[in-house]
Amino acid sequence: MNCGAPLDAALLADYWIGALGNEEEAAVEEHVFACEECSARLAEIVELAGGVHDLAHSGSLLMVVSGDFLKQAEKNGLRVRQYAPPVGGSVQCTVTAEDDLLVGRLAANLSKAKQVDLSLCDLQGVEQVRLRDIPFAPEGDGVVWQQSITFAKAAPTSSVVARLLDVDASGGESLIGEYTFHHTRTLPGPGAW
């Protein structure tokens, strides 16, 4: 059955998260109830939303998150392990079997930054991973970096240097802050990637 005026998936996602006004929401519902194709698309969006929710809940993503996200995670029963080394300093850290999320709080003044990259390096300064153009609030007090809990639980004793870099339009970089995490493996087994 083909729909003559299919509803866009993004509009259906807005409907699903309650981001539409009353009239628009009512119009979407009228359409979905009368249309097999669009109701199937809505079902797919709901499935996708549930999958993303589960993924976020699993703590397995390497990404930058917000303080409110962590509050919501704790409200949802997750155990969040956090470390906050000083700028230019280091912190001893670990992860246990009971931890669900692992985050590093990177304090920084980002008020003048246009684009910020997060570079994860080894102790020799060799970059391992880079998160480009990360989200940040210019008036905020820094960045909350979530390490993949799956990765961290598998990791051997090791160190990571996180660097916040201000990237200008020509690609030039300047260091905003550097933070070192000395991870000691406390879980059984040698740990391996």
Add this chain to the structure above:
Amino acid sequence: MLIVIELSDEEIVVRIGAGKDPDAEAEFCRRMGPRIRLYGLRHLRDQQAADDLMQQVLMTTLLALRECRLRETEKLASFVLGTCRMMVLDQRRNVRRREQLMEAWGADLPPTVIFATPRLDQDNLARCVQSLKERERAVVILTFYDEEAGPDAARMLGVTEANVRVIRHRALHQLRECMGVRR
């Protein structure tokens, strides 16, 4: 085995009203059940409550169709949606009525109201989410982890909520494309 028959909404209304017609009733439930359930999930945010709503709305509307109480036969979808809205509004007051309906009609509901939703490939989804740009990933994750996260995402990105909506739409299309969804 479920046999899907091609009937218009009007034909379904007419055939159910004309007398015992298990095929038309089964098609009615197959067609409307998932839509009612989605409505329930959206408004009740609870799988069990959505399943209950689906059962109640199907029973109520099926009874009305059997008794030829839907005069404008082309308005089946609106009729079912209206019943959903009414039932969600009256949910708490209707506990006793629902129990009576379940007793009277529960066993009579066609056995085709089983909905298999396609299961996501979670590994593929993780790969696709990780492949998004950082800002897009943040918006998608914040949005679907906490559906009231619009202002939080805007603060985190230092942009307006309208901008967050644009980023969310773009990210969702990329995510679906990466997942191989064509429609």
